[in-house]
Every structure is written in C-alpha cells, then in structure tokens.
Amino acid sequence: MSTPVEITWLLAAVAKGDALAFERLYGATCPKLYGVVLRILRRHDLAAGVLEQAYLQVWREAGDYDPARLTPLAWMVAIARHLAIDAARAPQPPATESDPEIAEEDEGPGNVPRHELTDDLKQLLTCIGRLEPDRQRMLLLAYYGAFNRDQLSARLAMPIDLVRASLRRSLLEIDGCLKS
Amino acid sequence: MSELDHMDGLAAEYVLGTLDSEEREQARILLEADAAFATKVESWERRFGDLYLMVEPVEPDSAIWPRIKAKMLYARERTGTVEPSIPPPPPPPPGAEPPNLDAIEAVISDAATTLSSEATSTAPEQAPPAPISEVAPTSAAEATSAPASEATPAPVSEVPVSEVPASEATPAPASEGTSVPMTELPPAPTLDATRMSAVEAVPSPPIVAASAESAGQAPSEPRAPSEPQAASEPQAPSELQARTEPPAQPAAPAILSMHRRLRRWRAFAVLMALVVVAVAALLAAWRFAPDRVPAMLQPLELMRQAGVPLPAIPAPRRPAPPESRFDE
Numbered sequence: 001m002s003t004p005v006e007i008t009w010l011l012a013a014v015a016k017g018d019a020l021a022f023e024r025l026y027g028a029t030c031p032k033l034y035g036v037v038l039r040i041l042r043r044h045d046l047a048a049g050v051l052e053q054a055y056l057q058v059w060r061e062a063g064d065y066d067p068a069r070l071t072p073l074a075w076m077v078a079i080a081r082h083l084a085i086d087a088a089r090a091p092q093p094p095a096t097e098s099d100p101e102i103a104e105e106d107e108g109p110g111n112v113p114r115h116e117l118t119d120d121l122k123q124l125l126t127c128i129g130r131l132e133p134d135r136q137r138m139l140l141l142a143y144y145g146a147f148n149r150d151q152l153s154a155r156l157a158m159p160i161d162l163v164r165a166s167l168r169r170s171l172l173e174i175d176g177c178l179k180s
Numbered sequence: 181m182s183e184l185d186h187m188d189g190l191a192a193e194y195v196l197g198t199l200d201s202e203e204r205e206q207a208r209i210l211l212e213a214d215a216a217f218a219t220k221v222e223s224w225e226r227r228f229g230d231l232y233l234m235v236e237p238v239e240p241d242s243a244i245w246p247r248i249k250a251k252m253l254y255a256r257e258r259t260g261t262v263e264p265s266i267p268p269p270p271p272p273p274p275g276a277e278p279p280n281l282d283a284i285e286a287v288i289s290d291a292a293t294t295l296s297s298e299a300t301s302t303a304p305e306q307a308p309p310a311p312i313s314e315v316a317p318t319s320a321a322e323a324t325s326a327p328a329s330e331a332t333p334a335p336v337s338e339v340p341v342s343e344v345p346a347s348e349a350t351p352a353p354a355s356e357g358t359s360v361p362m363t364e365l366p367p368a369p370t371l372d373a374t375r376m377s378a379v380e381a382v383p384s385p386p387i388v389a390a391s392a393e394s395a396g397q398a399p400s401e402p403r404a405p406s407e408p409q410a411a412s413e414p415q416a417p418s419e420l421q422a423r424t425e426p427p428a429q430p431a432a433p434a435i436l437s438m439h440r441r442l443r444r445w446r447a448f449a450v451l452m453a454l455v456v457v458a459v460a461a462l463l464a465a466w467r468f469a470p471d472r473v474p475a476m477l478q479p480l481e482l483m484r485q486a487g488v489p490l491p492a493i494p495a496p497r498r499p500a501p502p503e504s505r506f507d508e
Contacts (some may be wrong), residue, residue: 019436022252026245031237038238040197048244055248069222074229081197081232089201121230139196143231146197171192172184178227 007072015062022059029073030055033080038102040084040146043092045099050087054080085146127177135170142167191220195228253435 007028013021033054038047057079065075095101128136138156141147149167153160184192187210193199194207210217465473475481 034240077232
C-alpha cells in the first residue's frame with residue numbers, strides 16, 4: 001500500500017498525462033476502491049464496470065484534485081463511491097449464475113490496523129460511537145452499503161419517516177461532536 | 181438547533197449515500213450551481229472521508245485494467261478538445277523529471293513564445309504552446325533541421341556552440357535538413373485522423389530525427405534527401421511502427437509518446453529560434469557596430485575557435501602611390 005504522499009505524486013503525474021504513473025496509481029489503489037464499490041453493489045460484474053468508470057474519471061480529473069481538501073485516496077474513493085451509488089440506484093440487470101449477488105456479510109466496518117487509523121478517523125469513530133447503538137448501526141449501514149432510506153427502512157424494520165429522522169439526528173450529532 | 185437545515189441535511193445524506201436517485205440529481209444540480217452547498221458537501225466528504233479505511237480491500241479482476249487502458253486515451257481526448265493538450269499541470273512531483281532542463285526551457289519558452297510561433301509555423305497543425313515538460317537530448321538533431329534552416333539563411337551550423345548545451349553542438353548542418361522541405365512530406369502513416377497527422381508530420385523530417393534516436397543503428401542520412409517519401413516510412417521510430425499494426429489498444433501509449441515527442445520538438449523549435457535570433461543579432465552587430473562586438477565574438481576569433489582554416493591575412497593595403505588615379 002502506498003503512502004498518501006506517494007499517491008499524491010502519482011496523481012500529480014497523472015494530471016500531466018503520465019500513463020505509466022496512472023498504471024502505478026491503479027495498482028496501488030484499486031483493491032481499496034474495489035472493496036468500497038463492491039460493498040455497495042455486491043456484484044462483481046457491476047462493481048467492475050463502476051471501477052472502470054471511476055478510474056477513467058480519475059484520469060480525466062486528476063488535474064482538479066486539491067490536496068488541501070481531501071487525501072488523495074479519499075478523493076478517489078469519493079469518486080468511486082458516488083458512481084457506485086448512482087449505479088446502485090439505477091435499474092440493474094438481474095444477477096445471473098455467473099454474476100451472483102454476493103451474500104450479505106457483516107455490515108459493520110472491517111478491522112483497520114491501528115497504524116492506519118488517522119486522527120480524523122479516530123475522531124469520527126469516537127463521535128459515531130456516541131450515537132445510540134441502533135443509530136450507529138444505521139449510519140454505518142448507510143455509509144458502507146449506501147442504502148437509501150427505503151432500503152434502510154426495510155432492513156431495519158422501521159418506518160421510513162423514522163429512518164429519515166434518525167439519520168438526520170445522527171448527522172446533526174456528529175456535526176456537533178466533530179465541531180466540539 | 182435541533183434539526184439540520186434542509187441544505188445541510190441534503191449535503192450530508194448525499195455524501196452518506198442515503199438519497200434516492202431524484203434527490204441525488206437535485207443535489208448534483210445544487211452542487212454545480214450553489215457554492216455554499218458545494219462547501220457543505222465538501223465538508224461532509226472530509227468528515228466521512230476516512231471511513232473507507234475500514235473497508236476490506238478486494239483485489240479486482242485483472243481484466244479491468246486493460247479495459248481502462250484501452251479507454252483512457254479517448255477519455256483524455258474528449259477533454260483535450262477543449263483544452264490544448266493536457267490539463268493544467270499541478271506542481272510536478274519532486275524527482276519525477278530532471279528539473280534543470282525544465283527550468284531552462286521554461287525561461288526560454290517564455291522569452292521566445294512569439295518567435296516560436298514564427299519559427300514553427302510550417303507545422304501543419306500548430307497546437308498552442310503547451311507546458312514543456314521534458315526534453316530528451318536525443319531529439320536535438322530533430323529540431324536543428326527544421327525551423328532553423330527555414331527561418332533564416334543564417335549560418336546555423338556555427339551557432340550552437342555558444343547557445344546550446346554541449347550535447348547538441350553536433351554540427352548537424354542545417355543545410356542537410358533543408359533539402360527536404362517539410363511541406364512536401366506526406367502526412368506519413370497516420371493512425372488517428374486529427375492528432376496524429378499533426379504529430380506525425382512534425383517529427384517526420386526524421387531523416388535526421390530517426391537517425392539521432394537510433395543513435396548509430398542505421399545512419400541513413402545519405403539516401404534521405406533523395407527519397408523523402410520512401411524514407412519517412414521505414415525510418416519512423418520503431419515504437420511507432422510497431423503500433424501501426426495492432427490497432428486500438430496499444431495505440432494509446434504510442435499516441436501519448438507522440439504527444440511527448442511533439443512537445444520536445446516544440447521545445448527545440450523554440451530553442452533554435454533563439455539561436456537564429458542570436459546569430460542574426462551577431463551578424464547585425466558585425467555589420468553595423470563591429471567595434472562594439474566583444475573580442476571573443478569577433479568573426480576571426482570565432483572562426484579560429486570553430487577550426488575554420490583562415491585564409492592568409494592579406495597584407496594591409498599599402499597607400500596608393502601619389503600618382504594613382506584610383507585613389508579613394
């Protein structure tokens with residue numbers, strides 16, 4: 001895994017049209033992006049298509065990346081995530097034998113090696129940890145699975161209005177917690 | 181405050197991923213139109229930005245990269261039609277390229293942008309001056325042939341000694357290149373209609389270029405001037421040649437490398453234009469203000485340094501005999 005600094009360099013080279021740097025950038029980052037996308041789409045065929053789109057967008061827009069705003073990988077993940085969410089919302093061809101839907105796994109976050117935990121992430125996790133357990137779970141489910149409120153309501157067996165209200169409340173609390 | 185306001189909530193949920201497609205569409209329109217909303221989205225992106233760290237990486241199918249590679253050129257080209265050739269480059273990654281040449285060329289190209297357009301005007305499709313990012317010394321000879329020889333009749337071969345880094349001082353005489361006027365060259369084996377023709381036609385006076393690149397492999401200059409058409413094909417750099425056969429996919433790196441070569445070529449066109457100007461200035465100085473020319477730039481001194489055999493200095497003219505009728 002490359003460091004953010006290395007990825008920033010690679011991105012800068014990609015912005016200048018360096019195809020070789022782009023290949024290295026892909027090699028260094030694609031498992032992470034694919035993991036994020038696959039978690040949302042839960043199908044390899046769809047996830048592959050989105051991953052492809054995501055990297056093409058990175059290739060086109062590398063010049064727009066602003067290191068002051070996001071870490072390079074977070075920027076790339078944001079691109080991939082939004083594409084994946086759009087794909088998840090669009091009508092999809094049904095899963096086939098060859099491209100089955102991946103069985104639901106634990107919806108919570110995976111484990112992160114301690115040294116990879118950034119200060120920002122620690123702070124965010126602390127704030128999420130202060131939410132009520134139900135809302136904690138809902139928020140993580142929302143982020144990692146990118147379920148819309150309908151889906152969340154079905155999954156959590158909760159009326160949709162309550163889902164919406166809970167989400168907003170959670171976001172507000174996180175907002176307050178991070179600002180403090 | 182017990183509620184996120186509507187915009188804040190929309191921004192946060194857009195980032196979180198809980199909006200349905202219409203709401204996402206709405207959010208995207210706002211994102212374009214409303215800077216305040218965009219700021220909110222950005223701040224939420226930052227807050228949730230590192231949550232991805234907790235997702236287990238999954239190795240994707242190895243067939244994905246070739247597909248991206250095949251499409252990436254096209255992806256850039258579409259934006260490329262709007263911008264000159266490459267999006268505004270961010271600060272270059274340290275150590276990625278030799279910085280010295282870059283700096284030098286930046287100065288040079290600044291100083292001579294006007295000249296460059298003049299000197300390179302023979303290129304069929306002149307792209308606007310783009311950031312010159314790298315220059316390989318190998319293409320030195322490439323440039324010496326074209327713009328210099330056409331711009332002025334000045335004795336170019338003599339000049340590079342003073343202005344150009346030593347590696348380029350090869351006395352690649354301009355006259356050699358001039359025998360093949362660029363305009364007569366066929367567009368060469370084109371891969372891609374628009375860009376390639378421009379790119380190809382430029383370095384394809386590679387009568388000189390090719391031989392310089394394949395340093396010593398096949399110095400084929402003798403036959404070049406006589407048969408420019410035949411020469412341009414077999415002499416095209418081998419990388420390019422290889423790419424002409426299998427079409428779509430491998431063409432991408434070929435074109436990229438052509439772009440790079442075009443940039444190099446342009447850099448040297450600029451450089452040579454400077455050289456030409458310097459020579460012109462020197463000639464003008466010799467002609468109009470010989471007494472102001474420093475001693476080391478005096479014609480005789482230069483010729484001596486260049487190893488030109490000097491004719492025996494004629495004896496100073498004796499004053500005409502008093503009875504001469506031709507006295508001035």
